[in-house]
Amino acid sequence: MGLSQTIPSSISAFGMLQVLDLSGNQIVGNIPTVFGLLTSLQTINLAQNEVTGSIPAELGRMIGLTPMDLSGNQLSGGIPAQLSQLSNMRSIHVAP
Structure with a gap:
């Protein structure tokens, strides 16, 4: 069993920090x-998550x-326009 909590603002x-990989846990919240x-x-x-x-x-x-992978979550809304302005962005995955 993995982490099961919210991501703290701290x-x-x-x-x-250059890489944040919390995939495959039970992270909840926004x-x-x-x-x-x-x-x-x-x-x-x-x-x-x-x-x-x-x-x-x-x-x-x-x-x-x-890269940013947010797939397999319960996100609502679309991808903010601000992300399309990131010149280094290669991929965004958000499928449920």
């Missing part, structure tokens, strides 16, 4: 808007972000 304290403060982050993988809510537009501040 994650923003890890400003130099994606914190403070993720936008993690501008060194290059990869986000939250696939196969129980994340809900919408994708925060603040993720558009993550200029180094290349």
Whole structure:
């Protein structure tokens, strides 16, 4: 059994974090808007969890972000326009 909790807002304290892979756990709740403060982050993988809510537009501040996998969650809404402006972004997976 994996992690079963929300992602704490205190994650923003890890400003130099480059890879965040919490896939295959039981993460619940929303994606914190403070993720936008993690501008060194290059990869986000939250696939196969129980994340809900919408994708925060603040993720558009993550200029180094290349792949992002949010598939297998219960997200609502679309992909924020701010993410389409990330020049390094190679793939975004959000299928349920």
